Amino acid sequence: MHWTQPHVWRELRRHEFPLAAPLEIDKVYWLADGAVRSGTQLDHNDAVAPLMARFFAAARTRFPLPYDLTAVDNGDIEEETVGDRLDSLDLSAYDRDVLDGALAMLAPSPDEQGVEQMLAWAATTFGDWGAFLETAGSWPIEGGTRRLITAMLGESEAELRLSTPVVAIEDDGTRVLVTTRSGERIHGRAAVVALPLNTLGDVRIAPEIAPLARAMVERKHPMRTVKIWARVRGAVEPFAALAPVGQNPINAARVEHRLDGDTLVVCFASDADALGVKDREAVQAALRALVPGIEVLETAGHDWVDDEFSQGTWAHHRPGDLTQAVPLMRQPHGRVHFAGGDIASLGVGGIEGAIESGARAARNVAAALADGRH
Template sequence: MNEVFDVVVVGAGFAGITAARDLTAEGKSVVVLEGRDRIGGRTYTDDKIGRAVELGGAYVHWTQPNLWREMQRHGLELSTPVPIDRVHWLADGALHSGTEAEFDALAGPGMERFVEDAREHFPYPHDVHTTDIGEIDLETFADRMKRLDLDPAERDMLDGILSYTVAAPDQQAVSQILRWAALYFGDWRVLWESGAYWRIATGTKSLIEAIAAESSADIRLSTPVSAIANDGDGVLVTTRAGETFRAKSVIVTVPVNALNTIDFSPALSEGSQRLADEGHPMRNRKMWVRAKGEIEAFTAYAPLGANPITIAMTEYRLDGDTLIVCFCPDATAIDPDDKDAVQDALRAYVPDLEVVDTDGHDWADDEFSQGTWMMMRPGQLSSAVPDIQKPHGHVYFAGSDIAPSFVGWIEGALESGALAARNVVRDQKAAPQS
């Protein structure tokens, strides 16, 4: 027998939990079906390495309105970053070191050129339809780097900075980073600060648990969905275990790369199915390293292909040791459990660094994500994403991958989940009463 609710929410990440909270506040009966054994989606607070760290999405900022409102609402505070003493970077075949100011003086002009047309293409970045972005949406990161005609050292520095978000430069559209920059008035430095420095002191887990606690939704973990049938009366949602749920509406918040794990009937619209089939190319790795001793706090950069760890940053001090977060564009290029390999990679920047422990999560191999944060392919922002943002009958989509503005961020998940909930409430109110 079908269980009956006003709304089924598929996925218990920030988008799904926010949507559920907002819907129950409107008096809707809601069940949240989550495939994992935890809430949080692509955020994941873990303490294996000796203190709580973020294995997934982590960085927050007061310039993100939905996120900051939730933090203020729940009395959460920011964690102050460790002051960085040195920057190390691999460029033009050699290791260089300097202060942050010295690195910025060398790399900053190139980054300014990289995003200089951001506000031209995205004068109102919350709405991509205010200008024609068709042409810029086809330009790849590789295209732009070639067009800038940088000298080898400057190119390697930019390549290292951008490797935080670029795993496949010939497969990723430059439009997404231009849109991000436009959200920060074209200032790449503020963009980078908002996305790489500030964290929630008590972890992302504390925020999502606080939002969930405000909801009366029935949250069911380890309950992956296999099929969604959309008919004139509503939706029928079926789990892999054969459980069925009847609802007036469903909000699907699973990542784009995992959409094809669900059988939709009728089939998704052409643009939405293209997005599901293409997915995004971010199959990178975030890894934590505990290094012996309180070593000099540093940030390190390398161009793609020069080191499996292209960005490393000192994040915490712990019992006399140093915790370093590492970003690896290719998840298959390094195994976090191979401490010798991790140590060799980091010693390219800090020769005497000694690895004590490591931690990480393989998001690319995780069936419920099949990748990390969204970085769009050429043409997706201008065509496929606007299509999936529209209701498909009684089926609504949400998530940071398709957010109205902050694609790939926790902020994007919050804004997308809240918008989906508002749309469901509006449409259910307007529907003829049976």
């Protein structure tokens, strides 16, 4: 969370939930050109900052109004992947690995992810990628994310049904019929569908959504990242570690918390098939390739890729989808309205975008109910 995110920040302030200060980190390990380097944050920044400036140079030009992805000057970047952009910079092997490693946590599938989403993210912080990373992944809620979700739900009068998978959502022009896997049929005047993008293809939606949006749903987004928590022995020096995609199972790791004399390290791997969340020895080997001598005591995590109700992690759209197909998904589809961080206009892929898109869908439903369209 971050105070520059207006929707989530409003909720945090209303409920008086503070943010937890992150640990100060000044040690960085980075794998580049076949060798692991180490130094201070300043040392790593000296190596990566000029490369980031080149990669994100067009962010403000391409997305002058980053909250409106239709007000863009995209042109050829709607066909460009992150890998294409890396290739176009014509970097040395060392510089390519430094830049790839710094991007790897959010660009683990560079040959499938559209570069436009990276540029749109950076545009929200005036083209400064370092500032975007702070807003996206440095400040957790004190007490955890569940605390905020529970508080928001507690203000609602809605009936919550868990473990109730849906197989069909049909708008017959007068009402919406939702059919569950058990065969229950639920009627309503409107529906807000906030399913993860990669699960939408498992639900029959009638009438059919626009062809461009349907093609995006069928292709699915390519994010197959796995997030693993590792408990390591002792109070190790706070560090960050980075590796290019394909050169180490773990592409990003960072000390996050202390726990009973030990240390919790959060790790990201680009491919869930390459590293199991419960494989302590494999996680230790991958971490030791970056941080010599580190000892992993236990690991934990959830395989969101193999989970049928997510089938991937946060969305990073394929080339062209963010500015062409995603805006179509945000438009009312008769009595069916779509929401969720995967199709947000600002804060795509995150909780900020989820809240923003949910509020927008709710306003659209309320307006339609008020004037008799639903």
